[in-house]
Amino acid sequence: MASNAAALTGKDIGMSSHLLNRILATAGIVALLSLVAVPCGAQAAAGAQAPAPPAPQSGAPGGLGAGPGGPARPPAGGGGGGIFGAPRHVPGGPVQHLADGHPDMQGFWNAANNGGAVFEVQNHPTPRQGVPPGKGAVVDPADGFIPYQPWAAAKAKDTFENHLADEPELHCYESGVPKQMYVQFGFQIFQPANYFVITWEFMHAVRIVPTDGRPHLPANIKLFEGDPVGHWEGDTLVVDTTNLNDRTWYDTVGDFHSDAEHVVERFTPVDSTTIKYEATVEDPKTLTKPFKIAMDFYKTNDPKYEQMEFGCIEGNQDVQHYTKDKGGAAEVKVK
Amino acid sequence: MRIRPVGSIVAGIAVVALSFGTARPALAQNSTARGPYKVPRTPDGLPDLQGIWQVRDTSAAYDIEDHAGALGIPPGRSIITNPADGRIPYKTGALAKREENFKNREMADPLNKCYMPGVPRITLMDYPFQIFETPKYTLITYEYIHIYRTIFTNGTQHLEGLDWWNGDSRGHWDGDTLVVDVADFNDQTWFDASGDYHSDKLHVVERYTRTGPNTLQYEATIEDPETFTQPWTISINLYRHTEPNFRILEYECQAYADEAAKSGGQ
Numbered sequence: 143m144a145s146n147a148a149a150l151t152g153k154d155i156g157m158s159s160h161l162l163n164r165i166l167a168t169a170g171i172v173a174l175l176s177l178v179a180v181p182c183g184a185q186a187a188a189g190a191q192a193p194a195p196p197a198p199q200s201g202a203p204g205g206l207g208a209g210p211g212g213p214a215r216p217p218a219g220g221g222g223g224g225i226f227g228a229p230r231h232v233p234g235g236p237v238q239h240l241a242d243g244h245p246d247m248q249g250f251w252n253a254a255n256n257g258g259a260v261f262e263v264q265n266h267p268t269p270r271q272g273v274p275p276g277k278g279a280v281v282d283p284a285d286g287f288i289p290y291q292p293w294a295a296a297k298a299k300d301t302f303e304n305h306l307a308d309e310p311e312l313h314c315y316e317s318g319v320p321k322q323m324y325v326q327f328g329f330q331i332f333q334p335a336n337y338f339v340i341t342w343e344f345m346h347a348v349r350i351v352p353t354d355g356r357p358h359l360p361a362n363i364k365l366f367e368g369d370p371v372g373h374w375e376g377d378t379l380v381v382d383t384t385n386l387n388d389r390t391w392y393d394t395v396g397d398f399h400s401d402a403e404h405v406v407e408r409f410t411p412v413d414s415t416t417i418k419y420e421a422t423v424e425d426p427k428t429l430t431k432p433f434k435i436a437m438d439f440y441k442t443n444d445p446k447y448e449q450m451e452f453g454c455i456e457g458n459q460d461v462q463h464y465t466k467d468k469g470g471a472a473e474v475k476v477k
Numbered sequence: 478m479r480i481r482p483v484g485s486i487v488a489g490i491a492v493v494a495l496s497f498g499t500a501r502p503a504l505a506q507n508s509t510a511r512g513p514y515k516v517p518r519t520p521d522g523l524p525d526l527q528g529i530w531q532v533r534d535t536s537a538a539y540d541i542e543d544h545a546g547a548l549g550i551p552p553g554r555s556i557i558t559n560p561a562d563g564r565i566p567y568k569t570g571a572l573a574k575r576e577e578n579f580k581n582r583e584m585a586d587p588l589n590k591c592y593m594p595g596v597p598r599i600t601l602m603d604y605p606f607q608i609f610e611t612p613k614y615t616l617i618t619y620e621y622i623h624i625y626r627t628i629f630t631n632g633t634q635h636l637e638g639l640d641w642w643n644g645d646s647r648g649h650w651d652g653d654t655l656v657v658d659v660a661d662f663n664d665q666t667w668f669d670a671s672g673d674y675h676s677d678k679l680h681v682v683e684r685y686t687r688t689g690p691n692t693l694q695y696e697a698t699i700e701d702p703e704t705f706t707q708p709w710t711i712s713i714n715l716y717r718h719t720e721p722n723f724r725i726l727e728y729e730c731q732a733y734a735d736e737a738a739k740s741g742g743q
Contacts, residue, residue, distance in 0.1 A: 219646060248611065314731050316623060330627070332616055334527065334609040335520050339616060341625050348618050348625050350607065350725060365727045367623075389732065450625065451641040455731045456592045456665075 225302075234415030237377060241335060245377045245411045247338075250442035250449075252328035253419075256435075259324050263393040263435060264288045264399040271302075273395060279290050279324070281420075282434035287425055288397060294428040301396030307464040310447025314454035316347045316366040319383050319405045320435060328442065330449060338379055341451040351381050358384045364401055366390060379409040391431040400427035415441035516653040516687045521612050524653040526680045526687050529723055530715040531605040537713055538601040540671040541565070550670075556601075558696075559710040565673055566706045578672025586670055591730035593624060593642035596659050596681050597665025597697040597711065605718060607725050608685075615648055615655060620725045628657050640677065642666060655685040670700075676703040691717040 176255070231254070238246040257277030258266075264278045265286030280286045290298065301308065311317060317325050327343040338351040351372040359369045361384075368386035370377055388401040404424040411417050417439040424432040464470020507599030517525040535545070536553025543563055567575065578585050594602060595646055604621040613631040618624075628648040635645050639661035648657040656668035664677040684696040693715040700708040 191727075313735060315729070316727075330615060332609060332611055334611050334616075337547060337609060339609055339618070341616070341618075341627065346624060348623050356722075359724065359726075363726065366729060366732070367727065369724075439713065448633075450637070451639070451643060453642060455590070457644065 151308075153172075154239070174417065176409060228444070232236065232415055232431040232443045234413040234441065237411045237414055242335065242403050244333065244374055246333065247331045247332050247379075247411055247417060248411065250328055250330050250447050251417065251439040252442065253324035254438040254440055256324065256437035259393065259435070260321070260326065261393060262395045263321070263397055279435040279437050280433055281436045283431075287429045288392070289433055291428055292431055294398070297396060298396045301398065304468065305394065307470040309394060309396075310347065311394075312460045312464070314458055315389060316345055318366055318399075319349075319370070319386060319403075320407065320423065321369050322347055322349065322367065323407070323419060323421070323439075324437060327449075327452075339379075341449065343452050345454055346452050353379070358382075361385065364388075368403075368405070377411060381405075381407040381409070383407070398428070399425045402427045409439075415443065417441075496721045514687070514689050515647075519610050521610070523610050523612070524650065524655070525610070525686055526608050526615075526655060526685065526693060527610055528720040529605050529607045530693055531718065532713055533602055533716050534713060535603040537669065538598070538603060539669060541601070541669045541673060541711060542671075544671070553639060556572070556711045556713045557709055559698075560707070565668075566709055568704060568706050571704050575672050575674060578667065578674055580672075582670060582672055585672070587666055588670065588730075591622065591734055592665070593622065595642055595662065596644050596646075597683065597695075597699075598666060598668055599624060599626075599643070600683075600697075600715075601697055601713065604728055605723070605725060606679075615657075618725060621728050622730050623727060628655070630655075637661075637734065644681065647740075651684075653686065655683075657683040657685070660682065674704070675699070675701045678703045687713075691719060693717070 143236070161446045177289045179199065183362060202221045206236070240246045254281040257281035258274055259276075261273050262278055264274065264280045266273060266278060267275055269275045278286055280288060283289055288298075311325075323329075325344045325347075329340050329342045332339040332341070336352060336354045338353060340351070341347070347367065349367055349370055351370045353372040353374065355373065356371060358371060362386055364387035365385050366387055366389060368379045368383040370383045372381045374380070386399070386401060386403045386405070388399065388403075391398050400426050405421055406424075407419065407421045409417055409419055418436070419439055420434060420436045422432050423429075462471050465472045490651040497542065500576070519525045519527065532538075534553060534556070536551040537556045539550045540553065542565060544550070544553060556666055557563045557565065560566055564608075583589060586635050599619055599621065600606075602621055604619060606617055606619040606621075607618040609618070615628040615630055617626045619626075624643065626643055626646050628646040630648045630650065632649075633647060635647055635658070640663045641661050642663060642665065644659040645661040646657050646659050648655055650656070659681040660679075662675070662677055662679040662681075664675065664679075667674050678701050680700040682698045682700075684694075685698070686694045688694050694712065695715050696710060696712045698708050698710045699705070
């Protein structure tokens with residue numbers, strides 16, 4: 143894998159390429175790429191049989207184009223996927239059911255590359271500062287844009303332009319909901335009795351969804367991943383998540399919510415390798431009305447695929463690599 | 478605060494003599510007047526260890542050996558059952574690094590940087606964790622910095638060449654006991670907050686045995702020929718949370734540290 147990430151640091155900017163500087167300035171993406179680099183490299187090299195360093199760092203091998211699904215990645219049925227291109231999808235047979243009667247969604251999954259939602263969840267038809275254009279994943283409202291209140295739209299814009307160093311994952315925080323569902327490297331679903339548990343390689347995040355009808359936590363307990371409570375409607379798992387804090391974003395470019403966020407997700411398997419996913423997001427403090435995102439999850443078809451350990455704070459150098467104009471520490475030399 | 482005698486054979490013998498016979502016996506409550514405890518089964522027919530568990534003896538997280546109390550450090554007995562003296566069988570010369578770690582623990586303890594605690598330290602910490610079982614995997618999710626361990630019970634072998642904080646966990650059922658072989662560690666984690674350490678040759682075999690409706694015996698045998706003269710074993714009891722509304726929440730060390738740094742800087 144060609145290593146660009148090492149060069150993609152504020153300290154090393156000596157190139158006159160205006161475009162590159164623009165990309166570098168979008169530090170969230172740089173951080174994202176550098177976080178991508180190591181584990182996906184390990185996976186891509188030899189399935190799950192490759193060594194992985196204790197903690198991914200900025201400056202590790204990898205870089206633009208080397209992400210999962212990117213051109214440097216050999217076509218394998220492993221994990222990854224979802225950032226630069228859709229993961230491989232092998233159409234499946236009929237949905238299987240477990241002894242408890244619920245559909246069997248266990249296994250490794252990846253969000254399809256729904257318009258680059260992990261970069262920017264809403265419609266972004268024109269490229270800006272290193273964000274590739276895409277449709278995002280917002281299906282309601284029909285224009286694909288987040289229905290922000292004016293102050294919130296202004297704040298998101300200001301964050302993108304001036305404060306990308308606040309990007310939560312850069313600081314090794316869990317991704318929140320719904321973003322957690324479309325982060326890179328995918329996730330594993332477990333269905334022990336009365337639970338639906340999801341684990342992610344990225345940031346070793348976990349969501350424990352009880353399906354036993356318990357009530358939500360008291361409102362004063364705020365969590366990065368919130369309090370998910372599930373129930374089944376036929377083959378669809380419906381997950382109601384409250385108790386979310388205001389420290390996560392919907393994507394990497396500053397789209398945000400308050401601690402009044404409430405998300406209702408629907409996981410519907412349509413065949414043995416495809417889950418239709420929908421999430422309706424409510425937040426009366428930042429939105430004029432709820433919005434809905436939709437995407438597919440594809441099942442990983444490599445029987446040897448396993449999740450690797452993902453260290454973040456154990457080796458994190460992203461904050462140092464953020465440029466000063468984005469709230470970081472690194473100098474920018476613009477020629 | 479306990480000071481370990483360094484390089485003093487006489488003092489060493491004295492400590493051994495003092496602690497001889499005090500090693501904590503393994504939990505022996507797996508039988509009652511009505512006979513041995515019958516471990517329930519999951520719907521899949523596996524011994525059911527599921528539930529939310531936590532240590533009650535919180536002192537081991539500070540020091541797994543016998544130690545007196547100090548400010549902020551609860552006193553406790555050694556959880557080492559083998560060797561019988563309850564001491565970690567460090568190789569000659571290996572104690573010096575432990576002493577160094579202890580002295581510098583405020584900066585050197587990986588936990589004070591919000592790093593992953595490793596195994597078995599994660600089990601000893603005063604945070605709950607939840608065990609889930611499916612036929613192919615036993616999953617343990619920990620409240621502390623949302624760590625999870627996927628324990629493969631599908632017959633697969635360790636991967637090679639990894640260098641992980643929490644190691645690579647492959648398990649099997651030995652009767653009603655879940656046996657987990659953990660390898661592929663790095664050399665960055667400690668066993669406790671007192672600087673007890675290992676090399677990247679660490680190999681841990683854990684045994685999880687349910688001994689009653691609300692008790693689990695946790696045993697871990699630790700091998701590291703670079704650091705220890707022999708394998709040694711710890712044993713500690715875990716207790717099940719029976720409060721109906723008990724939940725695994727979040728302890729987000731890094732986020733709290735950032736918050737504290739921010740408010741401290743203002």
